[in-house]
Amino acid sequence: MTILIIVIVAAVIVTLVYNRLVALRQTTRQAWGDIDVQLKQRHDLVPNLVETVKGYATHEKDTLENVVKARQQAVDAGSLKDQAQAENMLSGALRQLFALSESYPDLKANQNFLSLQTELAELENKIAAARRFFNNAVAEYNTAIEQFPAVLLAGPFGFKTEEFFEVATTERARVEAAPNVSF
Template identity: 80%
Template structure:
């Protein structure tokens, strides 16, 4: 009788332990999904803003067709991306295309002074800051989730319960190199 009570007690403790591990992994996965949703909202706003920006620039720099087309194409690739890795790559291409678009404004003083263009440029800069913050939060959530699923004893249970590794939203190598190089200051 005592042995069966001890055995039952051990089984209950193991069950509670497995339940705690499972619930923690579920909570971390949900945090990761919520963080991804935050990024998705910011990127949707960015994608909605790009056509307005292109139309504004088109009026002033219509012969810069190649640059405008590259922005539109990059935006569409970002909208069509389905995985975190694909979206990160597409967003990095879009960021480069938008940098080219803003570089055009230096060549067109009327465009640079246009209130609509300045408003769109400021709105996009604000969105870029929000996206950067959302990326940091998402990558932190992914890191916590991946760490929890790889730690013992969760690693024994994670795959069997369907807790797969989550992907980070990474910056492209060329953007990282530009940041590491720092700004060029010339006198």
């Protein structure tokens, strides 16, 4: 009788641990889906932005080509690591594009450009929030996989650690740097 109770308790523990890992993995996948939606919206916005800038900055061909190339690499990226690298390249190319607008007052005043710039800024904020949520879900999932007794079950049941969606070091430094104020 005690062996039956031990088997039942063990089965309940295995079931609870397995179901928790499945739930955490699904939360991580859902969080990635949220990021993916925002990134696709960003990718869809880039061609409109490039076309708007083309009319004003025709001799800035290299900058425009870099944005288009970076967008395509982001669209084509496969793994999470490749996606993160491609998105970081796209962010850098877009920063160059917006810096270019400083040289063209007519472009800077263009209503379509301003609208696209605002929309892109909103998307960047949504992507950052989604990335934080995703990375939190990944941390929770990875921690659960490494904790006892889940560590005994994770490998045999195919649970593997997930990668974080990281911002490039230069981007992180730009975001985290305190502004300099002088009078």
